[in-house]
Structures are given as structure tokens and as C-alpha cells.
Amino acid sequence: MTHNIHITKATESNVSKLDFNNIPLGRTFTDHMFICSYEDGAWQTPKIQPLGMIPTHPAAMALHYGQAIFEGMKATVNAAGEPLLFRPEQNAKRLNFSARRMGMPEFPEDLFVEGLKKIVDMERGWIPPQEGSALYLRPFMYATEPFIGMRAATSYHFIIIASPAGPFFTKRIKLYAETKYIRAAEGGTGEAKAAGNYAAAIRPTEIAKSKGFDQVLWLDAHEFNFIQEVGTMNIFFKINGKFITPSLDGAILDGITRKSVITILEDNGYEVEQRPIKLDEIKEASANGTLEEAFGTGTAVGIAMIQAIGHKDEEIHVSDESPVGQMVMDTINGVRAGKLEDKHNWMVSVVA
Numbered sequence: 001m002t003h004n005i006h007i008t009k010a011t012e013s014n015v016s017k018l019d020f021n022n023i024p025l026g027r028t029f030t031d032h033m034f035i036c037s038y039e040d041g042a043w044q045t046p047k048i049q050p051l052g053m054i055p056t057h058p059a060a061m062a063l064h065y066g067q068a069i070f071e072g073m074k075a076t077v078n079a080a081g082e083p084l085l086f087r088p089e090q091n092a093k094r095l096n097f098s099a100r101r102m103g104m105p106e107f108p109e110d111l112f113v114e115g116l117k118k119i120v121d122m123e124r125g126w127i128p129p130q131e132g133s134a135l136y137l138r139p140f141m142y143a144t145e146p147f148i149g150m151r152a153a154t155s156y157h158f159i160i161i162a163s164p165a166g167p168f169f170t171k172r173i174k175l176y177a178e179t180k181y182i183r184a185a186e187g188g189t190g191e192a193k194a195a196g197n198y199a200a201a202i203r204p205t206e207i208a209k210s211k212g213f214d215q216v217l218w219l220d221a222h223e224f225n226f227i228q229e230v231g232t233m234n235i236f237f238k239i240n241g242k243f244i245t246p247s248l249d250g251a252i253l254d255g256i257t258r259k260s261v262i263t264i265l266e267d268n269g270y271e272v273e274q275r276p277i278k279l280d281e282i283k284e285a286s287a288n289g290t291l292e293e294a295f296g297t298g299t300a301v302g303i304a305m306i307q308a309i310g311h312k313d314e315e316i317h318v319s320d321e322s323p324v325g326q327m328v329m330d331t332i333n334g335v336r337a338g339k340l341e342d343k344h345n346w347m348v349s350v351v352a
């Protein structure tokens with residue numbers, strides 16, 4: 001089905017003001033936004049219009065009760081300059097998974113993908129061409145109904161904004177295994193991409209940074225031993241030639257990079273086990289020399305190589321190089337740039 005997206009073009013573009021060699025992370029936005037309102041039990045006419053402020057009622061329920069969810073994905077260009085999306089239907093599905101958990105209306109998945117394609121096509125001049133760079137896309141939904149009271153809102157906005165992002169030259173990171181605060185427990189909202197999950201993570205992340213670490217490694221809510229994930233990334237370990245990653249237990253976000261990395265590793269002949277992983281097991285592997293690599297996976301950063309994990313007063317050394325992690329990163333970037341074969345049909349052209 002094609003939807004009738006109502007388009008109002010910006011009178012001029014700001015793209016000429018962007019220095020593509022020095023893109024300020026997360027602070028520059030493209031000329032337009034996609035916006036659709038939910039009123040009277042239905043999604044109204046979808047629009048693409050110049051990016052701008054949105055009037056918000058002070059009683060808007062998202063501000064008080066936190067019905068707010070989001071997605072994150074990237075558009076890249078191939079050698080011919082054609083804009084491509086990476087598995088957008090996966091983000092559409094996950095947004096609706098999050099929406100159901102948070103008592104919010106689902107957004108039509110075909111319109112989600114069509115809106116993305118349309119806005120990326122319009123903003124193609126904003127997509128940084130270097131491999132590893134991308135136009136970051138942020139679809140999100142929040143409750144707009146002005147109401148003081150505890151129930152699901154009856155009106156929402158679904159919006160897509162876009163922000164160019166340069167290549168991440170990440171250094172090897174150090175994680176802090178958190179033993180006081182938790183991110184999520186089974187039955188909570190950890191498996192939804194809900195804004196509130198991040199609110200609860202901000203303070204612990206600041207504490208970890210003040211101790212000299214880059215990110216928090218979240219542990220389970222019961223024993224503070226089973227590994228969940230990292231800040232905005234899922235996590236993989238390579239022990240004795242084999243990969244392991246925590247199984248999706250109801251508290252972990254089902255990352256699209258995670259599932260793509262599992263496929264890439266298996267394509268390259270590696271075994272990948274999804275199962276509960278204790279920090280004790282990682283400690284032991286580090287001590288006996290079988291811990292070969294560890295990396296985080298997520299859309300924003302791609303693959304982040306892990307050097308060490310701090311736990312209480314100990315530092316668990318992981319490794320100083322990550323050849324397989326690097327191969328996985330090069331594979332994802334190469335497929336996104338249209339330079340490597342897209343074996344699994346992950347890339348979606350934004351033009352029909």
C-alpha cells in the first residue's frame with residue numbers, strides 16, 4: 001500500500017553549512033522531519049515538513065508518565081550515490097514491540113518504511129559519503145495528550161528526524177560492571193526501546209565515567225553476575241575460538257546489529273552460542289588465557305572493541321586486539337557502502 005504523504009518543502013537547505021569532514025555528533029539536523037499524529041483512535045495524514053519546533057502542552061502525558069519510545073538506524077550511500085537503508089523493516093517491527101509494551105498505538109509498518117524512504121530520498125544530500133559515515137535516523141513516538149492521570153494517552157506523535165554522523169574512530173573501550181544499579185529486570189521495560197530506560201542509566205553511566213570507564217556493563221537484577229548488555233550496545237565474547245552472547249531473556253534489547261553480527265559470524269564459520277553468561281566465566285577465561293575478544297554491537301557505534309572490564313576492585317583484561325571484531329565491522333560497513341555482496345538482502349534502496 002502506498003500512503004499519501006503530504007510534503008511541504010523547506011524554502012532553503014542548510015546542507016551547505018555542514019562541514020562533512022568535521023560533523024558535530026548529534027547536533028546537526030537535516031532540513032525536514034516526518035510527522036504523523038494519532039488522534040481519535042487513528043493515525044492522521046502523514047507529513048514531511050521543514051524541521052521546526054513543536055508546540056507541547058505542559059500536561060502532555062509523555063512529560064509526566066514517560067510514554068516515549070524510539071528507534072535508531074542509518075542511511076548510507078553506495079558508490080553510485082544511491083541512498084540505502086539497513087533492514088528498516090526490523091526497526092518498524094521493534095518500534096511496535098516497544099509500543100505494545102508501553103501501552104501505545106502501533107504505527108503501520110509499511111508507512112514507517114515508506115516515510116523513512118521518502119525523507120531519506122529528500123535529504124540524500126545530507127548523507128556523508130565516506131565509508132563508516134551515515135545519516136543517522138531517529139524515528140520516535142510520544143504521548144501528546146494533555147491529561148493528569150494514570151492511563152494510556154489517547155493522542156501521540158510519531159516523528160522521524162535525521163542527523164548526519166561522521167565515522168566513529170572509537171578507541172578500545174573499558175566497561176564498568178555495575179554492582180549497585182540495574183538497567184532492567186525480566187518483566188520490566190528492558191526489552192523495549194523506551195526513553196525511560198536511558199533516564200535510569202544516565203546517573204550510573206556518569207559514575208562509571210568518573211571512575212575512568214567508557215560505559216556501564218549491566219548485570220542481572222538478582223545476582224549481579226549474569227551479563228546483560230552495554231549502554232546502547234549488545235555484547236559478544238570470543239572464548240577459545242567460539243563466540244557467546246547473552247540470550248534474550250526479557251531484560252535485554254533485541255539489537256538489529258546483534259542479529260546481523262550473529263549471521264556474519266556464522267557466515268564466516270564461527271559458532272555463536274546465545275545463552276546466559278556469568279561475569280565469573282569471563283573472569284576465568286581472562287585468567288586462563290582463553291578470552292580472545294569482546295565487542296559491543298549497536299547502530300550508533302557499529303562495533304566497539306572492548307579492552308577491559310572493571311568489576312569492584314578488579315580489572316579483567318580482555319584483549320589488546322580484535323581481528324574478528326574488525327572483520328565484522330568491515331563487513332557491515334562494506335555491505336552498507338554497497339562494496340561487499342549483500343548476501344542476506346539487508347540493504348533497501350530508498351527509490352522505488
Ligand SMILES: *Cc1c(COP(=O)(O)O)cnc(C)c1O
Nearest residue numbers: 232233234253255256257298299
Ligand atoms: C538500541 C539499543 C541497542 C542496539 O540495537 P541496534 O538495533 O543494534 O542498534 C542495544 N541496547 C540498547 C539498550 C539499545 O537501546
